[in-house]
Amino acid sequence: MSTATTSSSATRVGVPATTSSRATKVLGWLTLAGFAVLVALAFAWVPEDTRITEQGDVVGQFDAVRLMFVHVPSAILAYTGFGLTFLASLAYLRWRTDWWDMMAHSSAEIGVVFGVLTLVTGSIWGRPTWQTWWEWGDVRQVTALVMVLVFIGYLAVRRIPAEAAVKARRSAVIALVGAVNIVIVNRSVDWWENRTLHQQSTLFARKIRDETLFTLSFSFAVGMVLFAWLLLHRFRTAYLESQIEELEVQEALEERRAEADGADHGREQP
């Protein structure tokens, strides 16, 4: 009786000792190459942003516009990460498998990294164009800040030493509530200051130059490859961590059984 009650991981051989694989190597090199091309495009090909007004003044964002190729893809990756966390949390609550839990955790971490990058680059971009590091009247900026704070809280919960199932369930609920909250924050900040400095999405308004549009699209593509590369590595790290945990449980189980056997033995002896 009472053998093999846990799911057999201690004996599983062939658990890789690395998070690297052929897929991640390809993705990694693609990211690097894409990045090099992106830098070249952004600095050499895309012209600076200038416009001549009717009065004959030269206006525009000049070289600062090149920040767009970091800022906008970062924002998209952050939202992708949080969106994935939301979906994975929903899936976890539905199916209760570790896979979805690890997916939610991994994508949230990547989301926070890019969320912070979005805030930093946005702030740097805001300095020359809006003449301020931070603009409270801007809906997207404030929403992004609150969103990053919510998911930093989420990651704080993930780091608590607690029973795995309890932590996974509570984290999932926090992710769901957090995602709903982003919508509420967005609406309320919008009403709060009913004005926005942020350029309304200029992508489809044809005000944007072809070179800029192409480079921006290219930066999205590089961003997505980077995201996939990071996610694979992070997910595999999470998986290996869970394997370590399971090994520890197995070890504790052996000790516990030895304790029981020892007691049996001791009782039979005299």
Next chain:
Amino acid sequence: MGTAVFRDAWLIAGKDLRVEMRSRVGLNQIVPFAVTVLVLFAFALDTDQEALRTYAPGLFWVTVLLAALLAIGRSFAVDLADGASDRLLLSGIDPIAVFGGKALAVAVQLVVLEVLLGAGVVLLFDVTVHRYGLLVCAGLAAAAGVATAGTLYGALVAGLGVSETLLPVLLLPVVAPVLIGATRAFQDAFGVAGAEGWAWLGLLAGFAAIYGVFGALSYGALLEEA
């Protein structure tokens, strides 16, 4: 379901409030804390009466949120102190009733706190109330919003060992819309800014409704664990 849920929610709320009335932690610690925060704000803004009057709505609501953290933490600490939380699980009471009852008790405490703090703001910051109806409605709706969101997050962090530090990190960003809405509504009620107070009341009510539903639905999933 049905009336049993309301009866049980009422039972839980009554129990929580009775414990609070007996222990006097709210009266002896949370209220003095909140008043102290108001005084600190006055020190921070110097003796500028005009600034205090202008910012009174925002300062008031920041103070309420800080005090709410204590009240929410306490609501769960009382259950955890001697194993009553396990008994609640074993009682078979519908999780929706537990959530509703605890949120109601927190909301009642917040309303009492708001009344006391409101008197403090009128006295210390020299504000005058122009619209009493708006003031009362916004106060109630904001209390409901903070109580529902707070009870949900209080349950999320309860028993995790670091709940005192975790609750503020998680809850404060979430209740940011309440701070915005309630501050605007109070600015209108105090006549310090021409905000559309009643429209903001809609936001507050919507927030309370969303978190009420969300909390009631997810509370069962949180309670199913050991």
Next chain:
Amino acid sequence: MTLLGRFPALTGVDLDISPGETVLLKGPNGAGKTTLLRLCAGLCSLASGQGWVLGHDLSEERRMVRRRVALLGHRTGLYDDLTVAENVGFWAQAAGASHQDVDEALERLSLAGRLADTRVGRLSAGQRRRASIASLVVRRPELWLLDEPHAGLDQQSRDTVDSLVRGAAAAGATVVLATHELERIAVLEPRVVSVVGGMVRSGGGDSEGDAPTDGDRRVS
């Protein structure tokens, strides 16, 4: 198997208990007795294996189990700031019991009168335990799970605990208890089950021949 964090508190449980039976869990501290009792109450989850309590599956229907059992643990489950009567009254109402049930329970555990109106925080350990038991009696549980009910009590409270166990057993309830005071419940002639290092074995009793798998637990 039941995990507490990463610690496997219970590793192999093979135990059947029939309705109305009185079972004594025997074993050293840290053997897993408390976890076993909490598992039976539906407060712990099974990491693997299966179990049924009162006909309900422990993986799926823990809520159904919870409302039909009474667990007396190391903690009282009471609110220090409320009086004994208020505490017992609260848990009685939560279980749908009447005021009369409350009065009876208080009477039975010698808590009526002045003690009933005393705040639990001011009671002695023995009085607290009795108040805790009173708040369980009102639930009329079908399965009593008692974790060291005698520990740290004065003589009067010990006797009260004994009479409670006897009364519950006589009324046909199933009683599972962990205690070091073997002689106190010897009169009930309990079945002794040993718990060691997370392993639970029915004392060579009449467990069903077709008992399905390991890590299995059935309390009917």
